[in-house]
Amino acid sequence: KAGVTQTPRYLIKTRGQQVTLSCSPISGHRSVSWYQQTPGQGLQFLFEYFSETQRNKGNFPGRFSGRQFSNSRSEMNVSTLELGDSALYLCASSLSGQGGTDTQYFGPGTRLTVL
């Protein structure tokens, strides 16, 4: 079974631009979570989608948004990029997103650099 895939793997943008990242979950998984990973803040939860609905959201400004399609693929968008948005953005999929023993499987991430 194919793992979680993320595209693109690397992105370089300038301040003020916007960016869209894509995530394809493991087949059959309906929950997709997004995380931001930085050396200073570690891994921080952005939001979670299930059946095209955002069910949970972390403490990030409204510039960070996402959506999920009927095939469970998900995208996240960051508008008006700031230097501090430079990070590795990770997508994780699970069957239901219910926590407990519902394991989250991570993709390789998209490395975003904002100049």
Next chain:
Amino acid sequence: QQQVKQSPQSLIVQKGGISIINCAYENTAFDYFPWYQQFPGKGPALLIAIRPDVSEKKEGRFTISFNKSAKQFSLHIMDSQPGDSATYFCAASRGNAGGTSYGKLTFGQGTILTVHP
């Protein structure tokens, strides 16, 4: 608010030695505690996980010890190998609680493990 504290930040161990990484949590509603291993250029991969109804879980060279009363859990890597050199993250989540628990893992800050040959 950091809800999961992990230590040490970095750890150097000789081949064959025991690596020990510790985590402490604050939220008593957490009921699932996974450990993830991350190699450079890769996403985190689940290593082993435990629920609070058991005090220890072992899978091969990897063991989780869990102390519910102290709100602490630790990862022990026996017979550490150079191939174990990676960043390790502890995490916690709430199951079946709906709302703010959906799809959310709360991670520790990570431990960079280096195993010398």
